[in-house]
Amino acid sequence: MAKLDFTQQERAEIAQAISRAESRTSGEIVVIVTDASDGYRSFTVLWSALIALAVPLPLMIFTDWGLDIVYSIQLFTFLALLPITQVLPIRMALVPRRIKHARAHAKALEQFLAQNLHTTMGRTGVLFFVSVAERFAEVIADEAVYEKVEPQTWKTIIDGFTARIGQGDRIDAFNEAISSCGDVLARHFPPGGMECDELPNHLIVLDGAAPSSSGPVRARGLFGWVMFDWATQPFYTLVVTFLFAPYFVNGFAAEPILAASLWGYATGFGQLFAALLAPILGGYADSHHQPRKPWIALFSAVLIVSLCVLWLADPVHPDRAILILVAFGIALMAAELATVFNNAMMPDLVTGRSLGKLSGTGWAVGYVGGLVSLVIVAGLLVSDPATDKTLLGLDPLLPLDAASREGDRLIGPFSALWYLVFVLPLFFFTPDRPRRERKAAPVPQPGLYTRLRQLVKDHPQTALFLLARMLYADGLGAIFAFGGIYAASVFGWQAAEMGVFGIILVVTAALGAWIGGHLDDRFGPKRVIAAMLLLLIVGTVGVLSIDKDEILFVLQVPPKETGAALFASAGEKAYLVFAMLIGIASGPIQAASRTLMVRVTPAGQITEFFGFFAFSGKVTAFAAPLAIGAVTYLADSQRVGIATSVAFLLAGLWLLMKVRLPASAAG
Template identity: 60%
Template structure:
């Protein structure tokens, strides 16, 4: 989930009377978008694309990585310009609506990933790219709404509330679809050992493919309160002069940061690299597990639920240490832990852990996480989460 940023000042002072319904409706945007990141990017659709839709998992991993990288680069390139537009006094909701269309269309297109129909691969990757760009750039404009909703001293509270709500939304959506919708192709049963609540064909992996349309419907339902109840700026023409002034100010701020605040610039670069690295580990954790251990939807769903719960406790624990030891100490220690855990994850394969220690390989048909390799992988993944 993209963490809300605290970008530029709004054209009007935030009203202290902004109602709770308006703030909750704003925070529901994170709840609405999180299934895209949890179900599609991380735990269910991405592993299916690599190991189910594509005949060659290695090629599938490469194509998925390229699609992710290109989409993220496009979003990163457009974000500063769109951020300037968001800060220039124009209403944000029309932009959110436009990028929401990209997100919904892209998610719906993932249904086309029928096993064996490799000719649809470019269409599926394009759909994923559109969804990624739509989600990232819609977030630019919802973030820009924050200063007009609450005063500066409440920005952190609102941001944290949205982040937490998104985390819970990801967990709820993952639990629902893994327990009631996505079935193991070999058994036709879900994580709870039930038949899917909707008639789906496991042979054509309809459960895995339904993740995209499910996330689209989830988004449409839960983003609606933002448009209905959260106040926006009054409608007025978008002035080129205002956008140019915002972009000029952005360029001036970057130059000032580089020339006069080198330590801050270095921190921001390090933060970017750390966040991108963490995102890559999360994005390919499910793909790696599905490739190495042959995990299906049931194991991946359970894996995702465990990591999400562990991450919730980890965030709370990190907050306690932050209050006691300070942010820098927490960042340093968590980075060290992350690097060690990431190396640990890479050290696990079918019959080895820590690169060289032999272990028994997973027995086909055995219970989830029953092999030593799976257990070690899960332990390292929990540390990362």
């Protein structure tokens, strides 16, 4: 049985079937549907651990890799599998059928008591229970019915119900099963002289299968939506942050200082155009009731083509720098705009109380995608020109010319191919809102300035949240942009150290996003953002407290020795600890911000408001880096300059605490 969701009309049909069945008997029928009878989280941890434990065996037998590499791969395997196995179809496949049915039966017994079926006057209550994820259905009867009806009778009804569900006739399956239960009760318990309807006749739905006007969203639809983050994140990890950007500045361009400046301009203009276009295109799509997938497909095509152009960044042709910068800026704009329309699909997929979990899972899976792609490219494809070895000390898998930096140039096409392959589940499995015909001509859409003014006037608390998010997102972006630069200047880290550092940050961010999604649903997105901002501030101050020979500003430690092992010095270890706090906090901040945006958005304007969301995150993205650069120059200190980001975080936190949310959005 697939995940069941019910429209109001379908609920009404089932309620009528219950009333008709009970009109022929003095018995009581209660129908309950639950998405799943248990979370089975322990099985995901168990299987992830077992597979991770098994990984070293073939590596130790067939390779000469050192224990440090093997253990790193083992840890990576566990951390990569843990969020992937959270996807419902995968999670359920890991659980033995006997255990699933046992827990579903226990849930049915629990509901039999919770719904008071054991308290009817004649002890004639009958529960028809369906647990979708376990593919389990059962009839539980109270003692008076149990004494007169053979268990095989109920099994026959369940078998017929299951067969009809398998044929796709779910409402007919429920109606026929309810009618059959009524027939059985009518034979043994005909209507009494006194009408007494002791229990409710409506369908009871548990665990998030709430009413929907758009029909069922199957697990594979949610899987397709989550895979968009998996498809997109490698672009940010490989191209924007860790690999291609350093190559462009230090390996491709003739003048590194000028190249760094131009790369910053390309990043800024790409984000600025995305910020300006997002609310306009989102408002247009909402006002015309357009599906969102065509927009995602359009920007996906632009992204893929632009990424392929990065292959032309041959170091013997530095004159192509402008072409590469334009292609990168367009790719960044396209990725941001595609994300706007993908985010806007969230409220059509899950109910409000599951938004945090879906958003957090998306961020976590995206981070894992970035991590996997980083390990593949840095560990197996891109080689160091000096040693012709990859980050893992291996020969590149492909015959790429290190002298012409083909490994670095392949990052763009690799990211494009990755995106193309893994975005397909979104288009194949995830439902989109239908296009609605408009009888009247579309109302002319106001400009961006008018839209912003209307936002502040009509939704002041949402505008205040977007302002807060603008500040703390600027601070967070600056920390990621300059944190690695600061570490490289303090400890002299090269490509190997930066690659491992990037992997550590991505792993901790993925775990943080996954955990934060569950905290989001329990405590509310605003509380999660505030708590994680405090943790982020602690991590940032901790990072800035470290220098070559000191920790926490005052504790003296031996400096890093030349030729020392990876992260051997006390300063490096402390830096990694505080950096991990930053990684853990960053995932929940971004995921919970997306959830909170969904909860404060008016119905029918979700795409437009996610345009404002993108606008708030990008329109001033240059502010924190510019402030850091200016303070660094004036104070002649990178540490003091980067400390400016803490001011952005504090300002964002202060404004966030002033946001007053309706009870439905507070969590």
